[in-house]
Amino acid sequence: MMKPLWIKALRELKPRLIFGVVMMVWTCLVLLWVSSQFEDKKPSEATIQRAVAAGFSAATTHEYAWWLIYSSSVGFTWLMMGTFLAGAGVNTQTTYGLKQGTHPSMLYTLSLPVRRRDLVLSRSLLGALFAIVLTFLPGLVVWALSPLVTKFPLPLNSVLIYSSFIAAGGMALYWLSVLFASFLDEQWQLYATWITAVIIVLLGQLTRIPVLSTFVHFSSSEIWIRTHTVPWSVAAVILALSITCLVGALRIVEQREY
Amino acid sequence: MNDAAIEVSGLLKSYKSQPAVNGLSFTVPRGSICGFLGRNGAGKTTTIKSILGMLKPDGGTVRVLGMDALDPDGSVLIRQQTGFVCEIKEFYPYMNVGETIDFTRAFYPTWDRTLEKDFLDRFSLSPKQKVGKLSKGMRTQLAILLAVARNTDVLIMDEPTDGLDPFLVEETLRLLVGHAARRGTTIFFSSHQLDEVEQIADRVIIIDRGKVKIDGSLDDLRSNYRRVRMVFQQGTPAEMAALVGAASQTTGRTVSVLARDNVEHLVDRARWHQATDIEVQAVGLKEIFLEVVKQ
Numbered sequence: 001m002m003k004p005l006w007i008k009a010l011r012e013l014k015p016r017l018i019f020g021v022v023m024m025v026w027t028c029l030v031l032l033w034v035s036s037q038f039e040d041k042k043p044s045e046a047t048i049q050r051a052v053a054a055g056f057s058a059a060t061t062h063e064y065a066w067w068l069i070y071s072s073s074v075g076f077t078w079l080m081m082g083t084f085l086a087g088a089g090v091n092t093q094t095t096y097g098l099k100q101g102t103h104p105s106m107l108y109t110l111s112l113p114v115r116r117r118d119l120v121l122s123r124s125l126l127g128a129l130f131a132i133v134l135t136f137l138p139g140l141v142v143w144a145l146s147p148l149v150t151k152f153p154l155p156l157n158s159v160l161i162y163s164s165f166i167a168a169g170g171m172a173l174y175w176l177s178v179l180f181a182s183f184l185d186e187q188w189q190l191y192a193t194w195i196t197a198v199i200i201v202l203l204g205q206l207t208r209i210p211v212l213s214t215f216v217h218f219s220s221s222e223i224w225i226r227t228h229t230v231p232w233s234v235a236a237v238i239l240a241l242s243i244t245c246l247v248g249a250l251r252i253v254e255q256r257e258y
Numbered sequence: 259m260n261d262a263a264i265e266v267s268g269l270l271k272s273y274k275s276q277p278a279v280n281g282l283s284f285t286v287p288r289g290s291i292c293g294f295l296g297r298n299g300a301g302k303t304t305t306i307k308s309i310l311g312m313l314k315p316d317g318g319t320v321r322v323l324g325m326d327a328l329d330p331d332g333s334v335l336i337r338q339q340t341g342f343v344c345e346i347k348e349f350y351p352y353m354n355v356g357e358t359i360d361f362t363r364a365f366y367p368t369w370d371r372t373l374e375k376d377f378l379d380r381f382s383l384s385p386k387q388k389v390g391k392l393s394k395g396m397r398t399q400l401a402i403l404l405a406v407a408r409n410t411d412v413l414i415m416d417e418p419t420d421g422l423d424p425f426l427v428e429e430t431l432r433l434l435v436g437h438a439a440r441r442g443t444t445i446f447f448s449s450h451q452l453d454e455v456e457q458i459a460d461r462v463i464i465i466d467r468g469k470v471k472i473d474g475s476l477d478d479l480r481s482n483y484r485r486v487r488m489v490f491q492q493g494t495p496a497e498m499a500a501l502v503g504a505a506s507q508t509t510g511r512t513v514s515v516l517a518r519d520n521v522e523h524l525v526d527r528a529r530w531h532q533a534t535d536i537e538v539q540a541v542g543l544k545e546i547f548l549e550v551v552k553q
Contacts, residue, residue, distance in 0.1 A: 004364040011352050094351055104348035110312050113338035113365050
């Protein structure tokens with residue numbers, strides 16, 4: 001009975017995945033192009049300082065571009081793209097995530113001879129897989145294309161490590177979005193996720209609560225770039241948060257009356 | 259084997275402390291075609307969702323083909339062994355008709371491809387048509403196809419002819435009755451089109467404000483209810499006024515009442531009061547329904 005549910009999840013994810021891929025590849029190409037335009041010129045002192053502060057040892061424009069890709073601002077954009085792919089499997093998703101209210105075909109979904117937990121699991125797990133793919137994409141695109149336009153390509157293992165941190169941090173927001181999808185419509189699901197993400201970032205910056213501020217740096221790979229160590233406590237918090245959100249979404253969908 | 263296809267007992271469901279169904283109890287025998295009637299908000303859709311295990315009632319029991327709808331695994335089996343036409347006939351807009359049929363077929367081991375093809379041809383639905391582009395009537399046809407082709411012992415339909423033109427209503431009802439007669443399928447359907455119910459149902463359940471008002475065979479209903487029209491020369495006698503109660507309609511010297519069981523007594527008393535004219539007429543389901551929900 002799960003096979004058709006995977007197909008349903010795939011059909012709903014496909015346009016969002018294509019949208020995400022196009023957005024990410026386009027952004028990476030712009031970054032690379034900018035990087036290549038200034039390859040032989042030394043960046044400004046301020047630029048160098050920002051890159052160095054983020055953990056990059058050298059100060060070429062190319063490396064600055066890398067820093068941009070994995071810095072907290074752009075890095076967080078990659079995380080947010082993942083939340084576009086979140087869904088709880090009950091409400092039919094027909095747009096890129098800005099539709100108000102529930103789609104009337106939700107009743108047809110609920111009348112299918114499956115447990116509601118199967119609806120949640122099929123949609124959210126496939127979405128999570130695609131979100132991970134999406135977070136690896138910018139690094140892989142830049143890694144693949146940068147030798148063509150710059151003189152300083154980064155090694156693949158660095159790309160994979162940076163991307164792994166973004167994917168792990170992104171999963172916390174992804175599962176939070178799945179939780180919101182279990183009781184909010186598409187539009188409010190995204191708003192709620194983004195507002196929560198902004199609150200996490202602000203709290204991390206303003207209050208210096210260790211887990212929150214580390215989460216922000218962890219999710220943008222900066223913590224690895226700076227220290228080359230894995231903060232396991234933050235990884236554990238992300239894992240616990242993800243599991244809690246999934247269990248919460250399952251319970252809400254199974255108990256809720258639609 | 260249990261003779262009941264659907265058994266609902268003491269069903270209770272409230273929304274924000276507003277009762278939707280209030281101790282509803284009825285039984286639908288196997289092989290019957292049962293019309294489920296009530297005004298908007300009477301609790302029909304809540305009852306149907308409870309029967310299919312799509313809703314958790316606050317109390318009572320629901321069994322379909324002996325399976326418990328309140329048990330999560332039982333409700334999955336019920337939905338697998340029941341054809342269902344939902345009140346809202348909407349499907350995934352990103353699929354076309356053929357894909358929707360393929361998708362639905364995968365959930366039902368009893369799916370009959372011959373029935374699928376038969377209904378697809380009769381309804382003139384093209385597998386290539388996008389579901390989002392279908393008219394309301396075509397979506398209703400698709401919903402009926404998806405329910406019938408499951409080839410199940412029970413068909414539950416919420417407003418199954420919604421959006422169909424009169425010709426297609428006739429055609430669809432004929433197909434459904436023919437299918438039920440060939441397979442012995444139990445059909446339980448809600449409708450506001452009382453003439454359709456009268457045309458195909460052999461049983462009728464009328465509910466009002468969450469309670470069963472009438473539950474019985476259509477033949478019994480037709481034979482038990484009569485419209486009695488009496489004309490009195492000098493106004494309605496007090497005894498007759500008390501006898502017919504508030505449900506009567508009085509116009510000048512004429513009293514008209516929908517009577518059940520006490521028709522002969524009413525006629526006897528009217529004669530005793532020297533009614534100048536007494537007329538006893540058979541009534542249709544519409545008249546009975548209107549009388550029941552008016553009370």
